[in-house]
Amino acid sequence: xxxxxRSTRARLTWCFGCLLAASTPAAAHTPGHFAEExxxxxxxxxxxxMSGSPAELMAADYLRQRFSQLGFHSDLRAFNTRxxxxxxxxxxxxxxxxxxxVIAAKAGSTPGEVLIIAHSDTFMPRSDKDLNANLGGLSxxxxxxxxxxxxxMLGLAQQLSKTPLMVGVRFVALSAGEPSTLGADNYLQxxxxxxxxxxxxxxxxxSLIGGDKLRVDYNPDSGDSRLKILVKNLGNQARQAGIPxxxxxxxxxxxxxxxxxxxxxxxxxxxxDVGSGIxxxxxxxxRISRNFPQxxxxxxxxxDNIQNLDTHLTxxxxxxxxxxxxxxxxxxxxxxxxxxAR
Numbered sequence: 001x002x003x004x005x006r007s008t009r010a011r012l013t014w015c016f017g018c019l020l021a022a023s024t025p026a027a028a029h030t031p032g033h034f035a036e037e038x039x040x041x042x043x044x045x046x047x048x049x050m051s052g053s054p055a056e057l058m059a060a061d062y063l064r065q066r067f068s069q070l071g072f073h074s075d076l077r078a079f080n081t082r083x084x085x086x087x088x089x090x091x092x093x094x095x096x097x098x099x100x101x102v103i104a105a106k107a108g109s110t111p112g113e114v115l116i117i118a119h120s121d122t123f124m125p126r127s128d129k130d131l132n133a134n135l136g137g138l139s140x141x142x143x144x145x146x147x148x149x150x151x152x153m154l155g156l157a158q159q160l161s162k163t164p165l166m167v168g169v170r171f172v173a174l175s176a177g178e179p180s181t182l183g184a185d186n187y188l189q190x191x192x193x194x195x196x197x198x199x200x201x202x203x204x205x206x207s208l209i210g211g212d213k214l215r216v217d218y219n220p221d222s223g224d225s226r227l228k229i230l231v232k233n234l235g236n237q238a239r240q241a242g243i244p245x246x247x248x249x250x251x252x253x254x255x256x257x258x259x260x261x262x263x264x265x266x267x268x269x270x271x272x273d274v275g276s277g278i279x280x281x282x283x284x285x286x287r288i289s290r291n292f293p294q295x296x297x298x299x300x301x302x303x304d305n306i307q308n309l310d311t312h313l314t315x316x317x318x319x320x321x322x323x324x325x326x327x328x329x330x331x332x333x334x335x336x337x338x339x340x341a342r
Contacts, residue, residue: 031329032322035155038066039209039321043147043306048138050124051083051176051183052097055138059120060100063173066154067104070161072171074104079175081182086127099175101183106160108168113198114335115170115269116156117184118149118205119177119260123299126179134301136178141305143317144276144285145298146177149205152324159329166337167200177206177260179299184260188267201227201335202271203328204261209309209320210297211276211285214238214327215246217261224270230331231272237330243323246279257283257298274328276320 046059060076067074079101082094102120105113122145123136130136141147153171160169176183191199201224208214218231231247238245251265251273252258261273277285284295291312297303309317 030322031155031159031325032318034158035151035325036318036321037151038154039143039147039151039317040306042150043141043143047122047141049120049122049142050136050138051081051099051121051178053138056121056175057100060102060173060175063102063120063150063154064104067102067157067171070154070157072104072106072157072161074102077101077103079186081176081186083124083126083180083182086129088128097176099183101175101187102173103170104157104172105170106165106168108165108336110166110168111198112200113168113170113195114201114203114332115172115199115264116153116203116205117172117174117187117260117264118153119146119175119183120150120173121175121178121183122146123178135299137301140299140301143306143309144210144304145207146205148208148317148320148324151321152205152208152328155321155325156328156332159325160332160336167335169332169336174260177258179258181258181260181263184263188263196267196269199269201230202261202264202269203331204259204264204271204273205275205324206259206273207275207277207285207298208324209276209313209316210304212278212287213244213246213276214320214323215248215275215277217248217251217259217273217275219251219265219271220249222265222268222270227270227272230335233334234272234327234331237327241323241326243327245327246277248279248281250281252281252283254281254283272331274324 046055049056049059064074082096085095086092122140122142125131125136174183261271265271288295
């Protein structure tokens with residue numbers, strides 16, 4: 001159980017400064033290149049980013065400073081929560097943790113705003129069964145789940161930092177996203193009525209690498225007619241760029257693979273949930289094979305790491321970072337109405 005407080009935060013600050021200096025790239029050649037660098041860096045230097053852990057706090061500090069470097073107003077937000085741990089012989093208990101999310105914003109010239117979310121934490125074992133199956137833990141790099149979402153989020157922030165916007169953008173790296181949606185629920189509860197009215201679209205980024213294809217789920221019943229047009233444009237963009245893409249008119253609701261998009265969809269926001277996977281509503285990410293016997297990489301330290309993915313899905317980290325940026329950057333240009341230089 002972790003209870004990071006002010007003293008822990010102070011001790012981590014110096015270490016984080018060293019990491020930030022070491023991570024600054026000499027040159028980010030393309031948006032996809034920058035996103036990939038961030039995916040690999042976050043996975044390498046912040047494994048075991050479980051909610052409430054020192055690694056999560058260090059990752060949050062890194063993200064906050066990265067957003068600040070890119071010109072965004074960026075803050076940390078901590079909240080206390082509890083989760084149920086299921087022990088052996090029915091010995092369950094409620095465990096308290098203090099988690100940390102990162103919020104970075106850039107205002108537009110109008111009141112509207114696009115909310116882009118990605119959970120920053122890795123899987124935290126919640127039962128003796130999880131522990132016995134070696135799920136989660138301190139060694140889990142979480143490249144797919146969800147350094148990939150954070151890296152692409154930073155890639156989009158880098159692009160948006162270069163120009164004025166008509167519609168503002170708010171990036172939120174949510175804590176407590178594994179294996180539930182506590183962080184998303186908490187953020188939604190703390191949104192003011194004005195913030196809710198101003199939120200025109202929610203985009204969730206999660207597990208972009210491990211699946212057979214990139215995948216977009218959305219909620220056509222949100223009541224916003226523009227959402228279907230945006231999704232259709234994503235499909236057209238994917239075809240033109242030769243990017244295999246699955247589009248599904250439904251947000252996943254399974255408790256086995258919860259999506260942080262779901263609370264926002266239930267609250268009536270238009271939502272685009274970007275990830276990777278297979279056709280249908282299964283939690284499986286890819287076809288079952290010798291290297292991926294459960295059809296998944298998420299939660300498993302021996303699978304969701306850089307070495308394994310580079311070996312058995314050669315080139316996929318780079319390709320998915322590049323393809324995600326190719327799809328999402330034009331979308332953001334459209335919805336934020338980027339003010340182009342004359």
